[in-house]
Amino acid sequence: MRVLSGIQPSGALHLGNYFGAMKQHIELQEENECFYFIANYHSLTTIQDPERLRELTRDVAFDYLTMGLDPEKVIFFRHSDVPEVTELAWILSTVTGKGLLERAHSFKDKTAKGLGVNMGLFCYPLLMAADILIYRSDVVPVGKDQVQHIEMTQDMAGYFNQTYREVFVRPEPRLNEAFVVPGVDGQKMSKSYGNAIDLFGDPKATKKRIMSIKTDSTPVEDPKDPAQCNVFALLKLIAEPEEAREWERRYRVGGLGYGQAKKRLAELYEEKFGSKRELRAQWAARPDDVEDILRSGGRRARAVAQEVMAEARAACGLVTAKH
Ligand code: ADP
Numbered sequence: 001m002r003v004l005s006g007i008q009p010s011g012a013l014h015l016g017n018y019f020g021a022m023k024q025h026i027e028l029q030e031e032n033e034c035f036y037f038i039a040n041y042h043s044l045t046t047i048q049d050p051e052r053l054r055e056l057t058r059d060v061a062f063d064y065l066t067m068g069l070d071p072e073k074v075i076f077f078r079h080s081d082v083p084e085v086t087e088l089a090w091i092l093s094t095v096t097g098k099g100l101l102e103r104a105h106s107f108k109d110k111t112a113k114g115l116g117v118n119m120g121l122f123c124y125p126l127l128m129a130a131d132i133l134i135y136r137s138d139v140v141p142v143g144k145d146q147v148q149h150i151e152m153t154q155d156m157a158g159y160f161n162q163t164y165r166e167v168f169v170r171p172e173p174r175l176n177e178a179f180v181v182p183g184v185d186g187q188k189m190s191k192s193y194g195n196a197i198d199l200f201g202d203p204k205a206t207k208k209r210i211m212s213i214k215t216d217s218t219p220v221e222d223p224k225d226p227a228q229c230n231v232f233a234l235l236k237l238i239a240e241p242e243e244a245r246e247w248e249r250r251y252r253v254g255g256l257g258y259g260q261a262k263k264r265l266a267e268l269y270e271e272k273f274g275s276k277r278e279l280r281a282q283w284a285a286r287p288d289d290v291e292d293i294l295r296s297g298g299r300r301a302r303a304v305a306q307e308v309m310a311e312a313r314a315a316c317g318l319v320t321a322k323h
């Protein structure tokens, strides 16, 4: 099975990214042919500082390698090493109705929050569809917020195939158990909402952040509903299942203060992620090796993309000179 996913270099990765997407990316590398890329073209819609974009791109690579991505098993690359995707995005735009893009939640949410929307953000689903279709990907592991984009990709593959001929494969989204990871304020955790717990945050600041997670005012002695608690939502993801069940029981019987659950969450965070700070520093000290990994991934990915692009161009009658 061919698996593909992209992750934007638009800020430090957080627990939402890890449990919503990255964890399953890494698990899937064992049994599948995986293509994972750092979506730097996408980040241009929000990051317009070249040095920062370069830095964030490297950071995503360090984060993935630290958390266990194996470049021997995965084709790991930068978006911009396969410029053909932007060409395919254009072609897809010519078979896609404007109404489809107007229905995209991500752009509607950003507009509703008063954030400026450039054409790149509006056209984002076209580029994302191109990212997926150009490798004939079967499965796309993502968090819930991205499912609509994949459904749009299915539609666009259909529009192209019906207009011309069957060139593209219909991809399916794949979610894991952490559909939506809440941030410290209870909203979806997101870099852009200022409510994130970073994967490799400073230990003290992270602990403080965990202790600040929003909870309700149920008195300590009363029973509590774990399903309504932001702290438990994170504990459940990070703790072993047996421990998570024990916390669930303690919530339900009462006598538990949220502070206790937060403290344990902070400990578990340090065990799982804090313990990897050192490994991350080691990757960060080898930028040339990381560059080699990304370059070689880019070459392999581009070879696949160029073949599919040649078919797509031929299907729509675009004639190009042979290079
Ligand atoms: P952000 O909202 O912080 O900008 P991205 O949009 O870059 O995050 O998301 C990268 C990946 O992580 C996507 O697959 C997305 O679905 C997943 N993801 C992000 N935030 C969460 C969350 N709070 N819960 C579950 N998955 C998430």
Ligand code: TRP
Binding pocket: 004, 005, 006, 007, 008, 039, 042, 127, 128, 131, 132, 140, 142, 146
């Ligand atoms: N839109 C995704 C996000 O914000 C990133 C992404 C870009 C992606 N292209 C993709 C994910 C293709 C899966 C497949 O998280």
